[in-house]
Amino acid sequence: MSDYELTGNVFGRQEHGRVIGMGTGVRPTQFRGDLRGRSKSQRDEQEVEKLRTKLQEDALKREQLEALILKSQRESREAKREAQEAQREAQEAQKEAQEAQRQMQIEIERQALESQRQTEEMKFEIERQALESQRRREEF
CATH class of the missing domain: 1.20.5 (Single alpha-helices involved in coiled-coils or other helix-helix interfaces)
Structure with a gap:
């Protein structure tokens, strides 16, 4: 299994406009x-x-x-x-x-x-x- 798949299994599938592992409400533009x-x-x-x-x-x-x-x-x-x-x-x-x-x-x-x-x-x-x-x- 790849790192991407492991991350997806642990944190859930990345959805558009969200940052995995940062909780709800954090958008990529706010994070990066x-x-x-x-x-x-x-x-x-x-x-x-x-x-x-x-x-x-x-x-x-x-x-x-x-x-x-x-x-x-x-x-x-x-x-x-x-x-x-x-x-x-x-x-x-x-x-x-x-x-x-x-x-x-x-x-x-x-x-x-x-x-x-x-x-x-x-x-x-x-x-x-x-x-x-x-x-x-x-x-x-």
Whole structure:
């Protein structure tokens, strides 16, 4: 006896519009759902599961993007702080250079005045010696 005959003996003869072994009221279109043998609820569950997976993947991608954005913002703020610090250091160095230049100018002016004073003293001394020498000659 074939499997088909055994099934027919146990469950009864298959009639048009009924599914053997599924009880009364179940039709082939309700049971199979489509040609692949899945019911509509199974397809819906698979679609829901695909959507959940996609949602989880999208959420993970969003978290990764948010993390990258935060990292980029932190790095940008740090770079800005470093640039500001470098600018402050450059301004400080410029002020120091200006102060050093001012001090050098003061020293040059002081040396020029000292040189001028020494020159005047030498002129005075030369004139004094010349007068002294003339006075001695007149005394002799």
